[in-house]
Amino acid sequence: MQWLLDSDPAIRWQVLRDLADAPAEIVAAERARVATEGLGARLLALQEATGGGAAQRGTTGGIPPCTS
Numbered sequence: 001m002q003w004l005l006d007s008d009p010a011i012r013w014q015v016l017r018d019l020a021d022a023p024a025e026i027v028a029a030e031r032a033r034v035a036t037e038g039l040g041a042r043l044l045a046l047q048e049a050t051g052g053g054a055a056q057r058g059t060t061g062g063i064p065p066c067t068s
Contacts, residue, residue: 008038 004015013030016022034040 008040009033010038010040 001015001019004019005012009030013027013034016030017027035044
């Protein structure tokens with residue numbers, strides 16, 4: 001489990017909640033880091049002001065946008 005705790009905040013908060021049975025305030029603090037650190041921050045940085053990204057523009061590099 002330690003290798004999961006040593007990973008990205010997007011993974012770590014879920015490990016704390018589901019596997020480590022950490023207190024809710026610890027989980028919440030770690031989850032809040034997702035927006036400012038690691039993969040979550042990178043994804044948010046790519047998001048456009050309209051809330052969308054390449055899929056909304058139809059420029060997904062040949063991958064069709066998800067339509068549901």
